[in-house]
Amino acid sequence: MSIVTNGRLLYVAHPTGYQIPGVHTKYVVEEQIDLDKVDLDGGILVKTLTLSSDPYVRLRMRDPKVPSTFPHLTLGHPVENYGVGVVVRSEKAEFKPGDHVYGFFGFENYTVYPGPPERHHIMQFIQKLDRDPDIPTSVYVGTLGMPGQTAYAGLNAFVAEKAKTSKTLFVSAAAGPVGTYVIEYARHTNPHLKIIASAGSPEKLEILKQSGADVVFNYKTTDTAKVLAEHGPIDIYWDHDGGPVLDETLANMQHYGVIMRVGTNSGYNTERTGLKNLHAMVEKSLSMFGFIVGLGDVQQKALVNFRPDTTKLVLDGVIKIREKKYEELKAAGQALADVHRGQSLGKPVVIVAED
């Protein structure tokens, strides 16, 4: 029987602060899908295996009138984000049934790609995934997916040369998949660096130590300025904060330092605070690079060897896989919410179906 229930996680209300499962997202099992007959309109039918929960998704959860780099999600339609799936049927020459694919998926058991225009799949992107048999599919939305790319592209495109002559690297809110990749990769490529890393719980500090950080501290209970004054000044700062920690670090940067900005944890859900120390940019001749992975020529070039390099580093155990698994699609709303509350130890992944 080819008619199955297609569970979906719908986006149902714009959050003003933190998102709440059941309020802003809603898991429903009301749709039936005929796997043999559903109209593909030249596209492909994909069975979802793994979905990713990433902080930036919150930026897509907004009133469409608010401008942003990120296309908005559409009320009444499934949430959309990176996923890995397997092709069930294909009307595209480059895909055949059984192929693994990686790209932007609807949060549903089965998804038709690209699907109807009203679904607003604006971030249309899907590609065949040449996965390594020893690496689970979930890793391809984490260390081998966007978070890994963020770390790899940032380090290689903007600070590779700088790191060679630097003494210190500071990574804030470092226990997530980007932060630990940055630490492990920097430890591996530039063993001379003193790596300072912060996080918000003892369990996370343990992860930072395992990753190779030399100095770890809890930014909720320890004064960032004091730690940086003792162990700095900072040559390279990898910022996941964008708020008070960035401000304190600006004041503790070494001359000619480089600041990488890849996230704005302080501003996803709450009002942004003003920075007082940005004048250090001039006084210390600092450079600051903000980026969203995958956009821009500089990074694209830096990403050419990402998959082979990172696959080897993962298989060699240099970059370690740490996941928080959410079982089944019905847990996806919680996965999306938890990533903003510091609740996740490891990359949050939703295991929708076994491979």
Next chain:
Amino acid sequence: MSIVTNGRLLYVAHPTGYQIPGVHTKYVVEEQIDLDKVDLDGGILVKTLTLSSDPYVRLRMRDPKVPSTFPHLTLGHPVENYGVGVVVRSEKAEFKPGDHVYGFFGFENYTVYPGPPERHHIMQFIQKLDRDPDIPTSVYVGTLGMPGQTAYAGLNAFVAEKAKTSKTLFVSAAAGPVGTYVIEYARHTNPHLKIIASAGSPEKLEILKQSGADVVFNYKTTDTAKVLAEHGPIDIYWDHDGGPVLDETLANMQHYGVIMRVGTNSGYNTERTGLKNLHAMVEKSLSMFGFIVGLGDVQQKALVNFRPDTTKLVLDGVIKIREKKYEELKAAGQALADVHRGQSLGKPVVIVAED
């Protein structure tokens, strides 16, 4: 008779806000100097011709306990900044009487370089000036000095490639010697650019138009955000503000835009305001480069051709000379103060003596 009165502008009190001539600096004529006999201790005796008033000098006027990139001035000793002079006597092989020199001078009629250690000539720097006979010495502390170098190094080291494919350049507080150099040089090298420039008075807007800006506006009476929304988005922002204008511009940057930070007008004398829009760095993949001219390898490389290039541009009339002349050393305190009050039309220079 070789004994003359050596007028001096002494630094006598740390300002907490704006500096006031007679309060924080004091012109005195109490010192006699014997030009034939004063001990040079292996150095040179220089007759001061021109001294420069630059905004950054305010950062040197502080309690020595406050850390900064810039060495502090010392109470009871002359103010120190860029100047041009002529060698009277020399105990250094590389200088001979009659040579023009450029470097850091005490604010006095005659200065011994390097002078006694308690003078804290920490920014020790003096070099022979190979001046063009058609260009007045005062230009060598302006367009052919540090302000010109700032514009030239910033444009060539950080945005030369970017400018080729950019549509818009915005320069804030642009009527000073750096701002007009940036506009004129950009107009000359990248005529396709739409140049937007702001200043704080009708007279300054006139200067911006003469420099080649396409769109000019008074930031005191016109809403920056509105102008940038109409004429932006901005690909390259040359920031002389560091405060609210930077904040508005961050919100109006084009993706992959570049922000140059060479001054922090908003923060020299008053409390710094917090920025609310720095998250645009990430969302729009922006780069921001802060720098102090002359420090750092990247700029040093970019400055190699500065003097010949700029001399030609000045003689060709591409870069125009605009000066506000303060006659005699006794006016130097006012020159140092005015630069922070938006009182100067053109580069403030103190004409201490005729060449």
